[in-house]
Amino acid sequence: xxxxxxxxxxxxxxxxxxxxxxxxxxxxxxxxxxxxxxxxxxxxxxxxxxxxxxxxxxxxxxxxxxxxxxxxxxxxxxxxxxxxxxxxxxxxxxxxxxxxxxxxxxxxxxxxxxx
Amino acid sequence: xxxxxxxxxxxxxxxxxxxxxxxxxxxxxxxxxxxxxxxxxxxxxxxxxxxxxxxxxxxxxxxxxxxxxxxxxxxxxxxxxxxxxxxx
Amino acid sequence: xxxxxxxxxxxxxxxxxxxxxxxxxxxxxxxxxxxxxxxxxxxxxxxxxxxxxxxxxxxxxxxxxxxxxxxxxxxxxxxxxxxxxxxxxxxxxxxxxxxxxxxxxxxxxxxxxxxxxxxxxxxxxxxxxxxxxxxxxxxxxxxxxxxxxxxxxxxxxx
Numbered sequence: 237x238x239x240x241x242x243x244x245x246x247x248x249x250x251x252x253x254x255x256x257x258x259x260x261x262x263x264x265x266x267x268x269x270x271x272x273x274x275x276x277x278x279x280x281x282x283x284x285x286x287x288x289x290x291x292x293x294x295x296x297x298x299x300x301x302x303x304x305x306x307x308x309x310x311x312x313x314x315x316x317x318x319x320x321x322x323x324x325x326x327x328x329x330x331x332x333x334x335x336x337x338x339x340x341x342x343x344x345x346x347x348x349x350x351x
Numbered sequence: 352x353x354x355x356x357x358x359x360x361x362x363x364x365x366x367x368x369x370x371x372x373x374x375x376x377x378x379x380x381x382x383x384x385x386x387x388x389x390x391x392x393x394x395x396x397x398x399x400x401x402x403x404x405x406x407x408x409x410x411x412x413x414x415x416x417x418x419x420x421x422x423x424x425x426x427x428x429x430x431x432x433x434x435x436x437x438x439x
Numbered sequence: 440x441x442x443x444x445x446x447x448x449x450x451x452x453x454x455x456x457x458x459x460x461x462x463x464x465x466x467x468x469x470x471x472x473x474x475x476x477x478x479x480x481x482x483x484x485x486x487x488x489x490x491x492x493x494x495x496x497x498x499x500x501x502x503x504x505x506x507x508x509x510x511x512x513x514x515x516x517x518x519x520x521x522x523x524x525x526x527x528x529x530x531x532x533x534x535x536x537x538x539x540x541x542x543x544x545x546x547x548x549x550x551x552x553x554x555x556x557x558x559x560x561x562x563x564x565x566x567x568x569x570x571x572x573x574x575x576x577x578x579x580x581x582x583x584x585x586x587x588x589x590x591x592x593x594x595x596x597x
Contacts, residue, residue, distance in 0.1 A: 288379035304403075308390070318423060322423055
């Protein structure tokens with residue numbers, strides 16, 4: 237049961253993110269839900285490449301005689317985090333423009349495209 | 352009526368993902384691949400840097416970093432275009 | 440936005456320089472210790488956010504200009520692409536300065552070693568270019584959203 241705990245944490249994070257996307261009406265809460273799904277995917281990427289009893293893949297003053305973790309998933313996670321920042325910034329700016337035009341950010345009242 | 356269908360579908364999806372998390376490989380034993388062993392053994396001799404992750408991001412796979420810099424630049428372009436005051 | 444109390448202003452005046460020095464240290468030593476361009480750029484951008492929160496929009500406008508950040512961001516991206524095109528004799532993004540004798544050209548000792556700043560080839564230059572770009576991009580995002588939030592206040596209260 238303790239063996240596969242990070243994978244269960246990924247499943248719980250993605251489940252909570254999808255629950256927030258379906259059942260909440262405020263636009264800021266929907267942005268938080270998208271961020272939760274993004275963090276779950278990043279955690280899954282770096283959990284795949286772990287070797288038991290090994291250190292970080294850096295040669296400066298590393299402990300002697302130990303193996304190293306796989307470095308490729310960490311490089312892919314760096315790119316994914318920056319893309320998540322860009323997405324969150326854009327969705328929050330669109331929420332500010334919607335508040336300026338309609339006066340509310342409840343998705344039940346901004347249904348129609350009106351002038 | 353629609354909310355109950357969504358709730359049942361969400362419960363099935365989370366149960367499926369937790370079942371998949373039980374049947375994955377043991378945490379700590381990744382798939383043996385020659386690409387990561389080549390990166391760890393030869394990155395210091397070919398590039399001369401001590402940080403293996405930085406050589407992968409900027410030297411072996413530099414094309415992905417070019418795409419990521421373009422995504423960040425496009426996001427700043429979109430935000431500047433949204434908050435522009437229209438003067439008559 | 441109004442400015443904050445005297446305790447917060449004093450702490451910000453003391454900490455602002457140290458945060459920027461730490462951010463530039465993480466950018467420059469990207470090929471020896473954990474870090475690099477993206478992480479160091481985010482640290483320096485958090486120093487700009489601290490200044491904006493403490494002094495308000497009118498107080499920080501004297502120090503942070505949006506036009507200069509825009510020029511710095513474009514310079515960083517053009518430098519990154521230019522150093523990718525220089526090694527086009529063999530392939531795109533080729534590290535043509537590694538293990539040669541010139542700038543950033545020392546060879547590294549194989550195995551565990553304390554780390555020499557003069558190694559790495561084109562990797563430290565690309566780290567600095569990407570660090571400049573991320574610093575300026577996050578600064579422009581923060582300044583534009585702060586300026587836009589003043590014009591989107593509720594119609595009855597202003």
